[in-house]
Amino acid sequence: MRKALLLLTAAFGLAATAANATEVGPFDIGGEIKVGSEGITKGISETEGNAQVVGAVTATYKPFFAGIRLKNVKGSDGTDDQTQWFAGAKGDIAGFKASLQLLYKTNNNARPVTDDDFYEWQSDISRTFNKSTTVKYTAIYSPDSSGATEEAWWHDLSVSQKLNAKWAVSGGVGIRRLSPERDYTGYNLGASYAVTKATGLDLRYYDTDKHEYGKRFGDRLVLTLTQKF
Secondary structure, eight states: OHHHHHHHHHHHHHHHHHHHHTTSSSSEEEEEEEEESSOEETTEESSTTOOEEEEEEEEEETTEEEEEEEEEOOOTTSOOEEEEEEEEEEEEETTEEEEEEEEEEEEETOOTTOOOEEEEEEEEEEEEETTTEEEEEEEEEESSOSTTOOSEEEEEEEEEEEOSSSEEEEEEEEEEEESSOOOEEEEEEEEEEESSSSEEEEEEEEEESOGGGOGGGSOEEEEEEEEEO
8 A cells, every 4th residue: 555655646746747847848748647446457457456556657749659657566576566668659540540659667676586577569559430439459569578478469459439428338358368378368348437528437347268367367346547637
């Protein structure tokens, strides 16, 4: 809990920096804070049932963007938080929204001699139909992920449906492919509510087809508050 509070303080600091920085310079600076009842990544828990705080700041210049993200996690290697640096480009192509980014992630406070840093390539492409239905595909690849994991893939296909100006429902299916093999398929279904243009709530159910892998792969209901700056 103390780690989460420290990260929340750091996240507010990042957001304050972002809010001030938007007023000067050629870059568009934005910040975001997420507070969730549990942390989920690639369909499974990364906090072992504990709450999670995520803070991020992104600088954008035309189609290019770069930034930093901090979050608390709970890893089997002793990791208690993760730092992510990312950079990429995004734009519209023939009616589709697309982006490609490179992420460098560090699992902090992992046990000595642990493989605690790695790179990921992430690509996203989406299209909105009738101004209300959005279909999105995400692919994430790491040639050498953290710990004992070597090559790793995550493929995710999701659909979101706006019900009105405030409410939306969405769901997705993700497939994880790892080497050495520890594959699984993840599912999620939930609803989101726009409190304001910058504040949102999301209630989402997650599950996988591999409960035998451990508690991280079990089903769970997660409530997340997002505040953008």
